[in-house]
Amino acid sequence: MKRSALVLLTLIASTFCFAQKGKPLFTYPLGVQSYTYRASFPNSVVATLDTIKALGITEMEGPNPKNISPEEFKKLLDERNIKMPSIGLDYNLVVGNPQGAVRLAKVFGSEYVMVAWIPHGKTFTIDDAKKAVTDFNAAGKVLKENGITLCYHNHGYEFGPYENGTLFDYIAENTNPQYVSFEMDMLWAFHGGADPAKLLYKYKSRWKLMHLKDIRKGVANDLTGGTPIKNDVALGTGQINVPEVLKAAKAVGIKHYFIEDESPDHAAQIPVTIKYLKSL
Structure with missing residues (x-):
């Protein structure tokens, strides 16, 4: 073989090996939280879903917007091959009528019902946490049976100190793992002072879902459970070490990831988020 040909083959082989080393970190279906499009759905459900599909999104965390029935919304999702593995429902609805939550989840073929807010006063207390534990264990049992x-x-707000840990630790350690699991919201965990990756590893068997979101640089942490919506930024442009969190999420077995961007600039930011995820 001529030297020039040998050099060329060596170069091709080394290039191929280099390309093979870079395995993608994010390998799951792209999902979105329907709340991201809360301002668009009232104008046109169909146009909004078409926009979502065009982004390559194939999963959504619901439920349906207020201006369309669950059954009709499910039909529109099916037409676009968008699945709804999880629905987010109000605490009082789930606790007060768990069978109703089951019925709605069944309409969408959802495996999970998510609750995103525990009712409380100005400060989240141990009494709030204890009530939530009791309520979640009872409602979770009914859901699991179905x-x-x-x-x-x-x-x-759950990351305020309690004994040797936090109020979130109290909830995690006192809810029954058979009946209660968790969805990681990266932004809110970070904003409350927790380390999202370490929290995933700490309760690794309990996490089933994740909200993908990032918080603007320079925003200070607090326990309010709130921040202006303009502080939601495209993934990878804020304060959170996204690759570290995604590695932890993959390690603990999370399979459903939903982009949630509450910003008024979400239409411009979501393509940036998707491009960033695919680049990892």
Whole structure:
């Protein structure tokens, strides 16, 4: 073989090996939280769903917007091959009428019902946490008996100190793992002072779902469970170490990921988020 040909083959082989080393970190279906499009759905459900499909999104965390029935919304989702593995419902609805939550989840073929907010006063207290534990265990049992998993979605205020840990630790350690699981919201965990990756590893068997979101640089952490919506930024442009969190999420077995961008600039930011996820 001529030297020039040998050099060329060596170069091709080394290039191929280099390309093979870079395995993608994010390999799951792209999902979105329907709340992201809360301002668009009232104008046109069909046009909004077409926009979502055009982005390559194949999963949504619902339920349906207020201006369309669950059955009709499910039909529109099916037409666009968008699945709804999880629905987010109000605490009082799930606790007061768990069978109603089951019925709605069944309409969408959802495996999970998510609760994102525990009612409380100005400050989230141990009494609030204790009540939530009792309520979640009871409602979660009913859901599990009907093939649905209840997930509590952290919101930042639960990371206030309690004994040797936090109020979130109290909830995680006192809810029954058979009946209660969790959805990780990266932004709210971080904003509440927790380390999202470490929290995933700490309760690794409990996490089933994730909200993909990032918070603007320079925003200080607090326990309010709130921040102006303009502080939601495209993934990878804020404060959170996204690759570290995604590695932890993959390690603990999370399979459903939903982009949630509450910003008024979400239409411009979501393509940036998707491009970033695919680049990892």
